[in-house]
Amino acid sequence: MFVRATKHRSLLFLTLLSAVTFAVIKRLLSSSEFNLENHETKLFLHRYSSNYFISPIHNELLQLTFPVPRISPSEIVKPLSLREYVTKPLSYDETVFRQASFPILWLDRQYDVRWNQAAERQMLAYLTEKQFPNVEKSSSNDFNISNICRGRSLFFLHQHLSGFFSRVLCFIAQFGQTLYTPRIGVLGGSSFMVGRGQHDDFLGQGILRYFLPFSICSAYMYHRNISEIRAIVEQSLHQHQIIRSEDLHSHGNDENNHVLSSREYWKLDYHHVPIRKWLFDRKKSDVKYGSSIEILSNHSDEHIYAPGNAENVTIGDWIHRNKPDAFSSDLLPNRGKYVLTWKDYVFGSFLRYMFVLYFTSQNAPRIEVTRRILAEYWSNFLIDKYSLPKTKTVDPFDDLAGLYIRRGDKSTEDTFWHKHRRWRNISYYVKGLVDEENQRKTKFKSIFVMTDDASVMQSLIDYSNPQSKGTDEPYAREHLTNRNILYNVLAPQTCFDPFHRNGFDQFLVSMRFLIEYSRFTIGHTDSNVFRFFREVIYAQRQHHQHIQSFTFAKNAPDSL
Secondary structure (H helix, E strand, O other): OHHHHHHHHHHHHHHHHHHHHHHHHHHHHHOHHHOOOOHHHHHHHHHOOOOOOOOOOHHHHHHOOOOOOOOOOOOOOOOHHHOOOOOOOOOOOHHHHHHOOOOOEEEOOOOOEEEOHHHHHHHHHHHHHHHOOOOOOOOOOOOOHHHHOOHHHEEEEOOOOOOHHHHHHHHHHHHHHHHHOOOEEEEOOOOOOOOOHHHHOOOOOOOHHHEOOOOHHHHHOOOOOOHHHHHHHHOHHHEEEEOOHHHHHHHOOOOOOOEEEEOOOOOEOOOOOHHHHHHHEOOOOOOOOOOOHHHHOOOOOEOEEOHHHOOOOOOOHHHHHOOOOOOOOEOOHHHHOOOOOHHHHHHHHHHHHHHHHHHHOOEOHHHHHHHHHHHHHHHHHHHHHHOOOOOOOOOOOOOEEEEEEOOOOOHHHOHHHHHHOOOOOHHHHHHHHHHHHHHHOOOOOEEEEEEOOHHHHHHHHHHHOOOOOOOOOHHHHHHHOOOEEEOOOOOOOOOOEOOOOEOHHHHHHHHHHHHHHOOOEEEOOOOHHHHHHHHHHHHHHOOOOOOOOOOOEEEOOOOO
């Protein structure tokens, strides 16, 4: 009898959930946020119209619209004679830098890398021109993708054979090498091999299916009617392997019909690519992709600044917040004897942040839609619980914080585990939140939890329950009592299981929820996920004054 009753209740729950989900999607798609008439949407849908684009995310692209960072007006596409150049060095003034109409990079007084809106706008526009050439000028009738995605036009990057966000960060690190050439960067597909990753990765493409296409050729590489693109980029007969930085420079403008291909992730130089001079030189130059190394590496006259207009800056603690996994070891200038300068580090960090924004700051539309459904669920919960008015001026997530607790199979990479042979107590993460509350003089009533350990989720829910009889972790119990513990209710389980690798979509939904709605999140950058999370948050928000790379995301302390 009990089993039968349970089945009926489950069926009723699924029916109700389906009805609610349909209503939420209908509401979302009819809202102004999903207005199909805005300019960015028209241009975006034009790029991927049903006349010539068929992929696993095709239907979702037609259902969903949102601001796309790849669509951006640009000064860089104007003739050089129309662009503004300020030939004299500027005095260090962050307000002046931010308001300038031409690109500027600088280190702030906390040694975070900063850039103004002109630099971001023009860099994203450059990436759009490079990765999606001539798309806006083409119609679905005369658009010939095969002519664009020829071997001589492509730079093929091999996807790293590792975990999900290790692959993401490796792609961000390796894409810079493609900027020595006018070629379109294409990331190859490579299936997940750890655990049961192939359960979610049923197409064997690794991370590709979880993001918007990285280029127009990426979008068509698995098209059922254009098989030659995949054949060109994946067959070794059509590839010229790039092994050294010198190869980037010498073969960047080759007109032969061979795809350039690279398996290097951190070795090759990306600090002297032409876009650096096009954006930041104070004087107009005739730099081209084929310009000499001596010209490309001359950075004596550019708009990159440090506090006090210092010319020599010690590379100290600041780089741990902005650095790649490894710095380039095969440098182009001076036959490899060149030493990277602080300006090179600043420019390299700027590139990383721009790649994060351009390629990975938004997931595939199905994930973005689900994130909004999850937000609708919890916003209604908080509105009903606290009798909040349903107006645009009241944000139910205004006092929401986040916890990201990574355990699972990451003990070999966790610094606390290395020292103590155990995981950080949950209380340490809670202390990070409490310390931030004391600094801000506020309290986070709700905490969204993202974890890969089911016992962590169960413990947090128990600690927040004022009726709990438990006695473990007294600090966490004291400070979590009566708080709302939120999580991804759409996931097949309350946390992501790293040993079975099921639910990549919902894992990303949880992360996107935190990025969008959390006012502050505690985790640890021992995890690539949290490192990526922090970079996305900072890249999206650094235009606001008083925002640092650690303002919205901090590491959990190692003690109380």
